[in-house]
Each structure stands twice: as structure tokens, then as C-alpha cells.
Amino acid sequence: MYLNTHFNRHIKDLDKLKKQCGMVHKYDENSIFARYGYAFYNRTKKKLETPQKAVILPHKNPDGDALGSTLALFHYLIQNKHEAIVISPNDYPGFLNWLPGQDQILKYNRSPKDVRHKIDSATLIFTLDFNNLSRIGDLEPLIEKSTADKIMIDHHESPHEYASLTYSDVNMSSTCEMVYNLLNALNSEAFTGDIAKCLYTGIMTDTGSFRYPATTPTTHRVIARLIEAGASSTEIHQNIYDNSSFSRLKLLGVTLSSLKKIANLPIVFMTITQEELNSCDFIKGDTEGFVNYGLSLEGIVFSCIMIENESEGIIKMSFRSQGEFSVNDFARAYFNGGGHHNAAGGMSAVSMKETVARFEKATQEVAENFKM
Numbered sequence: 401m402y403l404n405t406h407f408n409r410h411i412k413d414l415d416k417l418k419k420q421c422g423m424v425h426k427y428d429e430n431s432i433f434a435r436y437g438y439a440f441y442n443r444t445k446k447k448l449e450t451p452q453k454a455v456i457l458p459h460k461n462p463d464g465d466a467l468g469s470t471l472a473l474f475h476y477l478i479q480n481k482h483e484a485i486v487i488s489p490n491d492y493p494g495f496l497n498w499l500p501g502q503d504q505i506l507k508y509n510r511s512p513k514d515v516r517h518k519i520d521s522a523t524l525i526f527t528l529d530f531n532n533l534s535r536i537g538d539l540e541p542l543i544e545k546s547t548a549d550k551i552m553i554d555h556h557e558s559p560h561e562y563a564s565l566t567y568s569d570v571n572m573s574s575t576c577e578m579v580y581n582l583l584n585a586l587n588s589e590a591f592t593g594d595i596a597k598c599l600y601t602g603i604m605t606d607t608g609s610f611r612y613p614a615t616t617p618t619t620h621r622v623i624a625r626l627i628e629a630g631a632s633s634t635e636i637h638q639n640i641y642d643n644s645s646f647s648r649l650k651l652l653g654v655t656l657s658s659l660k661k662i663a664n665l666p667i668v669f670m671t672i673t674q675e676e677l678n679s680c681d682f683i684k685g686d687t688e689g690f691v692n693y694g695l696s697l698e699g700i701v702f703s704c705i706m707i708e709n710e711s712e713g714i715i716k717m718s719f720r721s722q723g724e725f726s727v728n729d730f731a732r733a734y735f736n737g738g739g740h741h742n743a744a745g746g747m748s749a750v751s752m753k754e755t756v757a758r759f760e761k762a763t764q765e766v767a768e769n770f771k772m
Contacts, residue, residue: 468602493685593630
């Protein structure tokens, strides 16, 4: 349940809070942070004045923003004498294995008994980069059962009301930028090199290397602060983007060879079957960013990739757009998904052939949104 706004005696007005949090861009007075910022800040600060046993959760199949934000918060809590652990529902891509503290993450798919013990003993649970407990898979009933206070920090649309404290702002570039705002408000001297590297990684990956519309002047100011605190832009970019395996590049070639355009519309899609994944020795994370190649084509404003997952019996789908077309709305309407205005995901429980047919039909139904 969202909280009613009240004022902290140390922060007399909204402008001062915005300045302290580094939030001086596109500040929407109707946003959740504007309406509930005082309550969120005050209650979180008060909660952290006493030692906590904190569990920090990213979503299933965590990306750079999910891991970066959870690990940054983990480092902050540890340095402030709290017990803290990051629990991931499952494994994450190998290109994130260098993040400071990732070797201390508990994975539910590998250590379910240890995870259950940590959740049972938690006094505080942070959920970062998701706003619906279905996004943590088999962990959902454990979190629902827990009596610990829950704090949500997230920038996706349509948050569910499971948390006692919520910081939700769809105008934010990333959850990492939101965690930066919180830590900066709690202690502006909190940014160690490890925290800076984690936050930089999440902001960089969720903004497409600072290309997406949610990247604001304030985002760049935050990045500058993180570089000053010890984040190396060159090193982080190389760790994330310049470490492809031979098999990943082969898979990229296979994927691009499947590229098709929807007739008379600025839309393209790509497909990858399980057989193609197997033939290229696929490992988790290999297809990261493939969907963006469609948007590199002149005149294309909507790109989709469909990836077969036999073990789950589904086709996983990623959508990207440029401009006014909302792939979040498209994913919610047609493919049981959602996300952001220009970046979303979905799924299909039918065959690849049927999924392609459904996608082509859906694009015709939204054709009026595109001016050719």
C-alpha cells in the first residue's frame, strides 16, 4: 500500500529533497516519488537506524540493472553494520560475473534450503527492479508468506501493492539510478568504488549505453558522480560488451539471418529455435541485446525477437521500439508481458510458427499507430 506523504524534520520542502536526491530532471509532481517521497525516505531511514537482517531480491533471469542495484544496496547495508544477502531466483549471464560481491549471491535454484532459511529469518526484504511477485518465480510464495517488512524500488509500469514501502517512478532510467537517489539521500558520502561500479553497470545497460529516451541530464550527472567515486567507464563497458564468445557471435549470425520485415510497416522480427540455440552451444546471456539490431535499420521503429525455450515450454519474446509506439502496451495486450514504453518482454505458449503468425496478426491490428 502506498504511503501518505509526511515531512521529515530535516527536510523542510520538496525542492530540498529533490536536490538532496539528485532529482532535478523531468520531476513529475504526480509521480509516486513526488507524492510519497517524504514517507518513503523517512520510513526507510528510520527502519535502517536499527540493525536489520535484510534480504535483497532481483527478478528472475536478472539483468545488469537488477544485479547492479541489488549489489549496490548490499554493499551499502553491509558497510552500515546490517546483515544482508542478495538472493537471486536463478542464474544470471556470465558477463555479470565480475560485479563486486556477486560471488556472495545465493541462488534459489542451487541452494533452496539456504535461501528459505535466510527468508524465514529476515526482518526486511527489498525487491528491486520488479513490481510484481510473479517476477521471482518459485520464490513468490516464500516472500508472500514472510512477515518481514517489504520495500519495493522499481521503475516499471503498473506496480502491485505488496510492499509496505514503495519507491516507484516510471520516468527513471533504471532502478540503479533510483538506488543512487536513495543512498545519496541517506548518506551522500556512501559511494565506495564497489557501489559505484554496480550502479554504473545498471544505468549503462538499462539505458542502452545512455541512448534511450529515459536518459536525462540528471542521469549523466549521476554517472559523473559514480566515475568520481571509482567506476571506470572503459573497464565496465569492456566487461559487459567486449567479451563475446565465438559461439555467441555464431548465434548472432544465425539470428540475423532470420530477420524479416512486416510488409508495409516499420516492424521487423527475428526468431531463434531451440535447435539453433543448441547448435551454437548457447549459454545464459548469449542473446542479450540481439533484439536491438532490428532498430539499427533505417526507418524501423519496432523490433521483436522470439526465442524458443523447450524446458519451459514457451517462446520468450523481447520488444524494442523508438518514438511514441508503446511496446509495453503491445506486450500486455497480446503476449502476457509488459515493461517500459520502449522496452518490454512477453511470452507465448504455442509453437514458434503459431507465435510468428500471432505476432504478424497483432502488428496489423496496431498498424494505425505507424505513419509510413
